[in-house]
Amino acid sequence: MQTKVTSYPMLSAGAWVEIGETFDVHNPQNDELIANVPYARKEHMLDAIERAHQASKRKMATHERIAVLNRVVDYMKAHAEEFAETIAMEGSKTIKEARGEVKRATQTIQISAEEARRLKGETINFDQNEGSESRVGYYSRFPIGVVGAITPFNDPLNLVAHKIGPAIASGNAIVVKPASVTPLSALMLARAFVEAGLPEGYLSVITGSGKEVGEALIAHPLVSMVSFTGGPEAGQKIQQSAGTKKVSMELGSNSPVIVLGDADLQEAVSSCVSGAFSAVGQNCIGVQRIYVERTVYADFLDAFVEETAELRVGDKMDERTDIGPMIQEKEAIRVEKWVQEALDEGAKLEIGGQRVGSYYYPTVLTQVPAHSKIAKEEIFGPVVMVEPVEHLEEAIEKSNAVDYGLHAGIFTSNIDHAFYAVEHMNVGGIMINDSSDYRIDEMPFGGTKGSGIGREGVRHSMEAMTEQRVVCIKLKR
Numbered sequence: 001m002q003t004k005v006t007s008y009p010m011l012s013a014g015a016w017v018e019i020g021e022t023f024d025v026h027n028p029q030n031d032e033l034i035a036n037v038p039y040a041r042k043e044h045m046l047d048a049i050e051r052a053h054q055a056s057k058r059k060m061a062t063h064e065r066i067a068v069l070n071r072v073v074d075y076m077k078a079h080a081e082e083f084a085e086t087i088a089m090e091g092s093k094t095i096k097e098a099r100g101e102v103k104r105a106t107q108t109i110q111i112s113a114e115e116a117r118r119l120k121g122e123t124i125n126f127d128q129n130e131g132s133e134s135r136v137g138y139y140s141r142f143p144i145g146v147v148g149a150i151t152p153f154n155d156p157l158n159l160v161a162h163k164i165g166p167a168i169a170s171g172n173a174i175v176v177k178p179a180s181v182t183p184l185s186a187l188m189l190a191r192a193f194v195e196a197g198l199p200e201g202y203l204s205v206i207t208g209s210g211k212e213v214g215e216a217l218i219a220h221p222l223v224s225m226v227s228f229t230g231g232p233e234a235g236q237k238i239q240q241s242a243g244t245k246k247v248s249m250e251l252g253s254n255s256p257v258i259v260l261g262d263a264d265l266q267e268a269v270s271s272c273v274s275g276a277f278s279a280v281g282q283n284c285i286g287v288q289r290i291y292v293e294r295t296v297y298a299d300f301l302d303a304f305v306e307e308t309a310e311l312r313v314g315d316k317m318d319e320r321t322d323i324g325p326m327i328q329e330k331e332a333i334r335v336e337k338w339v340q341e342a343l344d345e346g347a348k349l350e351i352g353g354q355r356v357g358s359y360y361y362p363t364v365l366t367q368v369p370a371h372s373k374i375a376k377e378e379i380f381g382p383v384v385m386v387e388p389v390e391h392l393e394e395a396i397e398k399s400n401a402v403d404y405g406l407h408a409g410i411f412t413s414n415i416d417h418a419f420y421a422v423e424h425m426n427v428g429g430i431m432i433n434d435s436s437d438y439r440i441d442e443m444p445f446g447g448t449k450g451s452g453i454g455r456e457g458v459r460h461s462m463e464a465m466t467e468q469r470v471v472c473i474k475l476k477r
Contacts, residue, residue: 137472
C-alpha cells in the first residue's frame with residue numbers, strides 16, 4: 001500500500017511556516033517517499049534566531065515553565081503511538097525500539113519539569129575572609145539566552161528532547177536544527193510544545209541543509225551556546241566556528257566491554273548482543289569491542305554467535321523484528337566496506353557480513369588487527385569484534401587505546417576488579433555487570449578524549465545552559 005505523502009511546516013519562533021522550496025523524507029527500509037518539509041535558507045535561520053533573542057528577554061516564571069513541560073508530557077503520552085510510528089517510519093528503529101524511545105523522551109521532558117523547580121543557587125559565607133564580616137550574599141543561576149541545538153538521526157525524538165527540555169526548564173529560548181533524514185519527530189515534539197502553550201519565540205525547529213542553516217546557527221553572535229550531538233569531524237568544525245560561546249558536544253565512541261572469567265557468562269552474552277545490535281548498531285554507546293578473558297573466551301564466543309544468529313532481520317514495523325535497515329543504503333555500503341577491509345587485513349568472520357540494500361546483517365568478527373579501522377573508529381553499524389585477553393590489565397590497556405571515551409562495560413563478580421576498572425578506564429561512564437549500552441536520562445552523559453565536551457543529562461544540561469551570578473551586599477553595621 002502506498003504511504004500518503006505529508007507536507008510538514010517548520011516551526012519558526014512559535015509560528016508554523018511553509019516556504020516554496022522543500023526536501024523529501026524517505027523511509028530507509030524501501031526508500032519510499034513519506035513526507036516533505038521546508039528547505040530553509042540562511043535568512044529563515046537568522047529570523048528565528050533574532051526572534052528567539054527577543055523572546056529570551058521576556059522572563060518566563062518557573063511555575064510557567066513547569067506547567068508547559070507537564071502539558072507536553074501529557075501530549076506525548078496521549079500521542080505515544082503516533083510518535084512511535086513516526087520514529088520508525090523515518091528512521092532505522094523497529095516499532096518496538098521506537099516505542100521505547102517515546103517512553104524515554106517523555107521521561108526526559110518530565111525530568112525537565114521536575115528539575116526546573118530545583119534550579120537554584122546557594123548562600124556564600126563572605127565572612128570567611130577577614131575584613132568581610134559585614135558582607136552577606138549568594139549566587140543564583142540565570143539563563144544564557146539563546147541555545148542553538150543540532151541533533152542526529154539515531155534518536156530523532158529523545159535527543160531533541162534532551163536539548164529542548166533543559167533549555168525551556170532553565171528559561172532559555174532554543175533553535176533546533178534536526179537531522180535532515182529524520183526531521184519529522186522533532187517537528188512533532190515542536191507541535192507538543194505549541195499545544196502546551198509555550199510562548200512564541202522560545203522554540204524554533206528549522207529544517208534545511210546543515211551547511212547553510214546549521215553553520216548560520218553556530219556562528220551567530222546572538223546564540224550563546226551550541227549543543228551538538230553527532231560525529232567528530234563535524235564537532236571539530238563547530239568548535240572552530242563557535243568562537244568563545246559555550247559548546248557542549250557528544251561525538252560518539254567505539255565502546256569496549258570487558259568480560260572476565262568470573263562473570264555470569266550468559267548475562268554477559270545477552271547484554272552484549274543487545275548492546276551491539278539494538279538500533280542496528282547506530283548507537284553512540286553501542287558495544288563495538290569485547291575483550292574476554294581467555295579462560296572463558298571460547299564459551300563466550302560460541303554463545304554470542306549463537307544468540308546473534310537468533311536475531312530476526314526484517315520489516316521494522318513488524319512486532320517480531322529485532323533488526324531493521326540502516327538509515328541509508330550508503331551507510332550500509334560503508335559498513336560493508338569497513339568489514340571487508342578488516343577481513344582483507346586478516347580478521348575472521350564468525351557470522352553476518354551480508355548486505356541487502358540498506359540492511360546489514362548482525363556481524364561478529366574475531367582476530368581483527370589493532371590497526372584496522374574497525375578497531376579504532378566508530379563503525380556506527382551492527383558489527384562487533386570479540387578478542388581474547390590474558391587478564392584485566394590487558395583488557396583495560398586495549399580498551400583505552402582509542403581516541404574515544406564515552407561508555408564502557410565490565411562483567412565480573414569480583415568487586416576489586418570492578419573498581420580497578422572504574423579507576424583505570426578513561427571513559428565518561430562505566431557500567432558494571434552491564435554492557436556499555438545503558439543510560440538513564442537523568443544521569444550525567446558525556447565522554448573523554450574524542451568523545452566530546454561537557455555532559456548532558458537534564459540537570460547537567462541545565463547547569464551548562466545557565467550562568468552563575470554572584471550577589472554581594474555590604475551592610476552598614
